Amino acid sequence: MGNIALSIQDVSKVFTINKQDLKVLNNISLDVSDGEFVSIVGASGCGKSTLLRIVAGLETATNGSVEFNGEKVTGPSSNCKMIFQESRLFPWLDVESNVGFGLDRSVSKDEKRKKAAHYIDLVGLKGFEKAHPKQLSGGMQQRVSIARSLISDPRLVLLDEPFGALDALTKIHMQHEIQRIRQQEKKTMILVTHDIDEAVYLSDRIVVLSERPGSVRQIVSVDLGHPRDRGDDSFTYYKNKILRQFFTKEKGADPDYVI
Ligand SMILES: Nc1ncnc2c1ncn2[C@@H]1O[C@H](COP(=O)(O)OP(=O)(O)OP(=O)(O)O)[C@@H](O)[C@H]1O
Ligand SMILES: [Mg+2]
Numbered sequence: 355m356g357n358i359a360l361s362i363q364d365v366s367k368v369f370t371i372n373k374q375d376l377k378v379l380n381n382i383s384l385d386v387s388d389g390e391f392v393s394i395v396g397a398s399g400c401g402k403s404t405l406l407r408i409v410a411g412l413e414t415a416t417n418g419s420v421e422f423n424g425e426k427v428t429g430p431s432s433n434c435k436m437i438f439q440e441s442r443l444f445p446w447l448d449v450e451s452n453v454g455f456g457l458d459r460s461v462s463k464d465e466k467r468k469k470a471a472h473y474i475d476l477v478g479l480k481g482f483e484k485a486h487p488k489q490l491s492g493g494m495q496q497r498v499s500i501a502r503s504l505i506s507d508p509r510l511v512l513l514d515e516p517f518g519a520l521d522a523l524t525k526i527h528m529q530h531e532i533q534r535i536r537q538q539e540k541k542t543m544i545l546v547t548h549d550i551d552e553a554v555y556l557s558d559r560i561v562v563l564s565e566r567p568g569s570v571r572q573i574v575s576v577d578l579g580h581p582r583d584r585g586d587d588s589f590t591y592y593k594n595k596i597l598r599q600f601f602t603k604e605k606g607a608d609p610d611y612v613i
Contacts, residue, residue, distance in 0.1 A: 359542045360386040360409065360510060365418035366567075367404055378404050380567035381418070386544065388509075391536060393545045393553035395596065396563030396571075402546040405568065406512045409544065410436045422510060432458075434510040435503035439518045441495040443487040449474060449498050450483040456502040473501035476535060493524035497531070504539065513545040517552070529555050533580060554592045555582050562599045572599055 367379040378401040386392050394402050407413035409420055411429040420427040422434065435456075443452045453473055454466040461469070474483060477497035487495050496516060503511060513532075517525045529552055536543055536556075547553050553560045557576050564571045576592050583589060 356388040356390075358385045359388040359390070359423060360384075360544075361421045362386075362405075362409065363419050363421070365405070365408060365415045365420065367401065367408065367413070368416045377567040379408075379415075380569040382563075382568065382570055383418075384561060384570065384573075386542060389540050389542055391543045391545070391556055391558050393547055393557040393560045394563060395547060395550060395553055395560060396568055397565045397600070398548075400563045400566045401568035402563065403514055406436065406514050406544065406546055409510075410434055410512055412436075432506050433508050434512065435506065435508040436512040436514065437496075437499055437503050437516045439515045441487070441492075441499035443495055443498055443502075445487050448484050448486055449479060449490070452487070452498050453501045453505055456505040458506070469505055470501075473505045474498075476504070476538070477501045478531065491524070493520050493528055496520065496528065500532075500535070504535070504541075509542060511541050511543045513543065513547075515546055515548065518548065525549075525552070530581070532556060537580070550593050550596050551584065553596065554589060555584065560592075560596055562596060 362382055362384040365379055365382045366377070369376045369378055382405060394405065396402055404413060408415050409427065411427045411431060411434070444455065447455065450467065450470045453470040457466055457469065471483070474480060477500050479494060479497055479501070482490065482494065487498070490498065517528050520528060533556055545553070545556060554576055560574045560576060561570060562572045562574070563569065574592065574595055578588055578592070
């Protein structure tokens with residue numbers, strides 16, 4: 355892998371809820387290489403979204419720091435875009451305008467239209483430029499949201515359960531699309547997911563977090579080429595390796611059994 359793009363150093367996070375401290379993240383350290391695809395898996399409430407929000411500069415760490423391309427993250431940056439579970443589109447704008455919204459105001463109308471056309475094509479929505487969000491399926495809306503995030507050409511794309519609300523078949527299709535876009539656009543991507551199949555299908559590495567307060571329990575490198583065959587024994591091997599982490603109590607334990 356290439357140069358380190360993102361460096362998460364000893365990040366901890368404590369929230370205060372009703373005057374009570376709640377430790378959510380505990381000493382997370384992780385380096386992500388330029389162009390790498392890393393997934394984060396872990397139990398509900400272990401701090402995955404909080405970690406992504408800290409990386410995006412939307413939340414501050416209580417301790418530790420995040421550096422992107424050698425610079426400390428102190429707030430949101432155009433170099434980093436986040437995609438959420440729900441598409442968060444503007445219902446009154448058509449697809450073209452929703453996608454164009456991801457660009458700076460200084461970009462001319464003509465340039466905006468040209469770029470929007472490129473990214474609409476990239477996510478497979480050519481012909482739907484003038485459609486409004488409510489005229490699209492959930493998967494199509496999510497593709498608009500992906501195009502809107504990519505149009506400003508961020509180096510880092512953070513995905514927080516982007517396909518969680520989609521049906522199984524659309525999800526598989528979207529995973530394939532993300533893999534294709536990733537190869538074409540060469541972005542660094544971090545995906546938070548509950549779906550271990552999805553993590554193994556897409557990732558170079560999978561980070562397993564412990565229960566809250568989330569700490570790095572194990573990092574698994576997925577040594578398989580693309581496209582990956584979900585029916586392959588090696589694919590199942592990685593799925594089991596991750597699953598086992600959720601059924602063992604001891605930190606870093608990797609006992610010799612298969613679920
Ligand atoms: N802004 C906030 N203020 C107070 N507590 C918060 C805030 N955001 C998150 N939390 C708490 O931090 C913990 C972790 O939340 P987070 O959303 O990061 O979990 P998660 O791992 O993404 O869970 P899920 O898989 O369910 O999405 C939760 O217990 C939540 O109550
Ligand atoms: Mg979450």
